[in-house]
Amino acid sequence: MPISRRTVLGLLSSSTFLLTAGSLGASSSPGPTLALRFPQGVASADPQPTAVMLWTRAVPEATADETSVQVQLSLDSDFSTLVAQETVATSREHDFTIRILVRELNPDTRYYYRFVGANSTSRIGRTRTAPAPGQERNVNMAFVSCQSYEQAYYGSWARMLADDKAKSDSEQIDFVLHLGDFIYERSWPKLANDMPVPRPLPPFPDGVQQDEYSYALTLADYRHLYKTYLSDPNLQEARARWPFICTWDDHEFSNDSYQVYTTYRESPVAESERKVAANRAWFEFIPAVLDELEEQPAHNFRKPSTNVTSSNDGAIESLCIYRQLNWGKYLDILLTDSRSYRSPACLPDDFAESLGLVMSSVQLVEMADAGDEYNNGNPPATLPYADGNTPNPGKGRAPGSLLGESQRDWLLQGLSSAEVPWKLWANALPMIPMRLDLSTLPFTDYEDGIFHLDAWAGYPHELGLIMKQLQAEEVTGVVSFSGDHHMHGAGALRHNANDTEAKPVAVDFSVAGISSQPMFEELYKVGSQSHPDFAALVYRLEEGEVTPTWNMTMLDGALASFAYSQTGLRAPARWLGPNGANPDLKYLDSTANGYGLAQFSAEHLKVSMVTMESLLSPFESAPQIKHIAHFELPIWSAANSPELSEPVFEGGASFPFTPPDPAAT
Numbered sequence: 001m002p003i004s005r006r007t008v009l010g011l012l013s014s015s016t017f018l019l020t021a022g023s024l025g026a027s028s029s030p031g032p033t034l035a036l037r038f039p040q041g042v043a044s045a046d047p048q049p050t051a052v053m054l055w056t057r058a059v060p061e062a063t064a065d066e067t068s069v070q071v072q073l074s075l076d077s078d079f080s081t082l083v084a085q086e087t088v089a090t091s092r093e094h095d096f097t098i099r100i101l102v103r104e105l106n107p108d109t110r111y112y113y114r115f116v117g118a119n120s121t122s123r124i125g126r127t128r129t130a131p132a133p134g135q136e137r138n139v140n141m142a143f144v145s146c147q148s149y150e151q152a153y154y155g156s157w158a159r160m161l162a163d164d165k166a167k168s169d170s171e172q173i174d175f176v177l178h179l180g181d182f183i184y185e186r187s188w189p190k191l192a193n194d195m196p197v198p199r200p201l202p203p204f205p206d207g208v209q210q211d212e213y214s215y216a217l218t219l220a221d222y223r224h225l226y227k228t229y230l231s232d233p234n235l236q237e238a239r240a241r242w243p244f245i246c247t248w249d250d251h252e253f254s255n256d257s258y259q260v261y262t263t264y265r266e267s268p269v270a271e272s273e274r275k276v277a278a279n280r281a282w283f284e285f286i287p288a289v290l291d292e293l294e295e296q297p298a299h300n301f302r303k304p305s306t307n308v309t310s311s312n313d314g315a316i317e318s319l320c321i322y323r324q325l326n327w328g329k330y331l332d333i334l335l336t337d338s339r340s341y342r343s344p345a346c347l348p349d350d351f352a353e354s355l356g357l358v359m360s361s362v363q364l365v366e367m368a369d370a371g372d373e374y375n376n377g378n379p380p381a382t383l384p385y386a387d388g389n390t391p392n393p394g395k396g397r398a399p400g401s402l403l404g405e406s407q408r409d410w411l412l413q414g415l416s417s418a419e420v421p422w423k424l425w426a427n428a429l430p431m432i433p434m435r436l437d438l439s440t441l442p443f444t445d446y447e448d449g450i451f452h453l454d455a456w457a458g459y460p461h462e463l464g465l466i467m468k469q470l471q472a473e474e475v476t477g478v479v480s481f482s483g484d485h486h487m488h489g490a491g492a493l494r495h496n497a498n499d500t501e502a503k504p505v506a507v508d509f510s511v512a513g514i515s516s517q518p519m520f521e522e523l524y525k526v527g528s529q530s531h532p533d534f535a536a537l538v539y540r541l542e543e544g545e546v547t548p549t550w551n552m553t554m555l556d557g558a559l560a561s562f563a564y565s566q567t568g569l570r571a572p573a574r575w576l577g578p579n580g581a582n583p584d585l586k587y588l589d590s591t592a593n594g595y596g597l598a599q600f601s602a603e604h605l606k607v608s609m610v611t612m613e614s615l616l617s618p619f620e621s622a623p624q625i626k627h628i629a630h631f632e633l634p635i636w637s638a639a640n641s642p643e644l645s646e647p648v649f650e651g652g653a654s655f656p657f658t659p660p661d662p663a664a665t
Contacts, residue, residue: 015094015284016291016300017086019071021104024085031087032068035061036117040227041236044127044243045287046325047175049107052127052243054100055287056115057227058090066091070116071100077112077124095223097284101292107132108328125240128174131328139331139600140171142242145179145249145428145483146513149229150187150197152615155623156514156595157234159612161241162622173597176242177333179483180249180428181516182286183225185216185278192521198616201228215254215264217274222281230285246286247321247335249428249484253278256454258342260315268344272315276304279319288321297410298323316340322407324414331600332418334411335426341404345453347393352449355385359449362435362498362581370461371397402429402459412466416473421635422600425480429455430510431463432491435581436537440559448581455484460497467495467505474638478506479605481596486519488512488592488609488654490631492584492642503641504584507633509607512592515615520548520590536565552656554588555579570656587629587647589654594625605633609647611654627652627659 036058043055058069066089073084083105090098098115105111108131115122131137142160164173187201205220216222230236253275254262260275261268283301290298297320304314325333346368352360364383367374371394383390403411415423434457438446450457470478480493488511492504512518520538524546527535537558540547553561556577564573579585592611599606609629629647636642653659 015090015097016099016101017088018292019073019084019086019100019102021073021084021102024082032070032117034064034067034118035120036067036069036115036122037061037120038115038122040230040285041240042113042115042122042125043239043287044113044125046245046289046323047128047130047243047327048289048325049130049132050105051101051103051289051292052105052111052129053287053289054102054113054125054127055098056122057095057097057285058115058117058122059096060117061120064092067096067117069098071098071113072116073102073111073113075109075111077126079112079114083111095284099287101289105129108135108137123236123240127243130326133326133329135328136330136602137328139327139598140174141177141598141600142173142175143177143179143481143483143509143511143596143598144514145511146181146486146516147229147235148181148184148513148516149232150184150199150201151191151517152198152515152593153618154232154234154515155615155619156593156610156612157232157238158619158622159610159625160595161234161237164241173242174327176238176244177424177426177481178244178246179426179481179511180247181251181484181513182246182248182282183222183229184251184516185222185225185254186213186251187215188213192517192525198618201225216278219277219280222278223284226281226285244287245325245333245335245426246288247337247426247428248282248286248339250339250454252282253339256345257339258344259340260312261344270312272312275315276318279315282321283319288323289325290319290321290323293323296323297406322410326420330420330602331422331424332414332420333424333426334414336403336407336411336428338402338428341407342402342459343398343400345458346400347453347458351393355383355390357385357449358438358446359436359451360453361447361449363447365450365453365458366460367392368394369400369459370394371399373399373461399461400459401462402456403462408462408466412469415470415478416475420477421602422477422479422605423475424600425478425506427480427482427508429484430482430489431456431480431493431506431508432489432510432585433457433497433582434485434554435497435579436553437557437559437579437581440557440576440580441562442559452485463493464495467493471495471503471505476636476638479633480506480508481598482508482510483513485510486513486516486590488587488589488594488596488611488629489585490587490607490609490629490644490647491582492586492644494583497581497583500580500583505641507642507644509596509598509609509631511596511609512589512594512611514595515593518591518593520550523550523590537561540565540568542568548591548655550590551588551654552577553579554582554590555585555656557581564656574656584644586631586644587657589629591654603635605635607631607633625651627654629654 291300434451494502527538557579560576628650
């Protein structure tokens with residue numbers, strides 16, 4: 001993507017600077033006069049063919065409100081030949097963070113960088129620029145999500161680092177795609193199993209303390225979170241080794257948030273000032289190329305011009321992060337913001353229960369979400385549940401949207417106009433269906449249900465619109481990498497999961513959390529403590545051993561999972577599947593922590609979903625991998641559909657898959 005020619009003067013107010021390769025201005029100007037600390041390390045971000053963003057936090061050893069720091073860029077790790085050098089300033093106003101966009105670099109080139117104060121130097125960072133738009137080169141990347149500092153140690157980062165260092169240069173990771181929940185705005189003293197968290201978060205400077213948890217409220221609180229998370233040596237090393245490309249999810253602001261609304265309480269609450277604080281802290285600590293992208297909506301943090309106490313739009317517009325990047329001839333990356341522009345959830349949490357349903361049914365969600373466009377513009381006035389007199393909450397309302405119209409139009413335009421084989425949608429929320437085929441259970445009148453409405457499953461109308469347009473315009477090579485749900489998952493996507501005649505249009509790989517508690521831990525707590533009738537679909541307990549039947553529920557269906565829970569026999573249970581409500585779902589591991597690795601070439605995408613051993617204890621050497629699920633996806637033509645392979649396992653397998661035979665390898 002081209003970089004616009006902004007003036008340095010216009011960027012000083014945000015502690016963002018422009019630097020041109022070949023500039024050695026610091027050699028003829030005063031250098032830093034204060035000794036500095038770099039407690040959060042260094043980072044680089046959003047590599048362009050000729051530019052990259054560099055970042056650090058440079059804290060004066062002595063008390064000071066302002067300081068200067070020198071940045072150096074070199075082709076050599078010993079900095080024997082400098083490519084660029086400049087002295088820039090930062091201040092307490094920006095928490096001493098600095099962002100420097102270095103331009104006029106060479107494409108597909110590795111660079112080393114560091115920051116220098118008086119008698120003090122940061123760690124050395126390593127980055128690389130993207131290939132030129134037409135350059136033929138495979139893309140090696142990692143994708144990650146959900147890294148609670150409290151809930152586990154960052155062994156996933158340690159393992160990724162150790163393995164990458166052992167690879168040849170051509171096989172090493174080019175960049176890391178971070179899909180959100182970089183921080184968690186809430187702090188819990190206990191895990192789902194009521195054990196203490198492995199490493200408690202230091203108290204918030206301000207914050208709100210409740211019985212179950214505390215949460216960030218002010219700019220100081222959100223800064224505190226980033227500084228604490230970035231104190232971890234493995235996360236620091238990862239940001240120093242690879243450029244990161246980041247979007248956000250909800251916890252960078254507030255759990256299950258939409259626009260400026262928080263959802264901790266029975267009814268959503270507008271917290272505009274808190275949203276502005278969260279946006280500003282993200283901008284200060286997560287480097288990204290925003291203002292500097294020409295003809296894109298992304299822009300740097302802007303202080304609202306008016307009081308935002310009651311202003312939804314002013315708070316949202318303080319920062320715009322959806323943007324498009326290119327990596328050579330094979331890949332475009334489109335990053336979306338799934339929180340700032342979305343409409344509220346189509347149903348309240350307890351609405352289905354009030355109708356006598358065991359959970360939100362597929363039909364109920366589709367009716368409520370599509371609003372006045374349901375049934376070709378003829379939505380019913382009342383719902384076909386309970387006594388039939390409950391008003392349809394969707395009638396008189398526009399269809400729900402997770403992206404907002406402007407962002408959706410931008411996304412579709414970017415996907416349809418891309419001239420590369422692969423279009424990667426960096427999408428914080430899973431798109432693979434998360435449905436329970438409860439209608440298959442005998443002697444019940446249950447309907448198929450939707451597990452969680454916060455992700456794309458709760459916005460089926462807009463997802464259908466996107467998939468239909470991709471199909472109508474014959475757009476191929478669309479792949480989503482997503483996170484949020486603390487599970488590994490993979491599957492193809494249709495414009496309507498209910499339509500067995502519809503062809504798959506795209507593929508979604510959903511990655512488990514780096515360290516956040518796996519989905520299964522929460523489900524096990526619900527099933528074992530408060531919903532025993534639900535337990536058989538979640539786990540089987542025999543002689544103290546817990547088997548995660550939830551994976552089978554999603555893949556093979558509720559009847560198969562129930563049969564296994566009662567008998568312990570795997571083969572008969574799997575004969576009862578697959579789960580027809582989740583067409584094209586190939587893989588799910590709800591017990592995982594880990595990360596994803598991907599390689600894009602002209603003809604194929606290869607993805608490896610890495611599941612780690614337990615990360616609940618401190619470690620000296622990188623923890624071990626439990627197993628890896630490998631996938632291959634050939635590029636497809638407009639006349640065909642994506643054909644995602646079944647997972648091939650290495651080192652073991654997640655239930656209900658069969659571990660590989662060691663004798664066959």
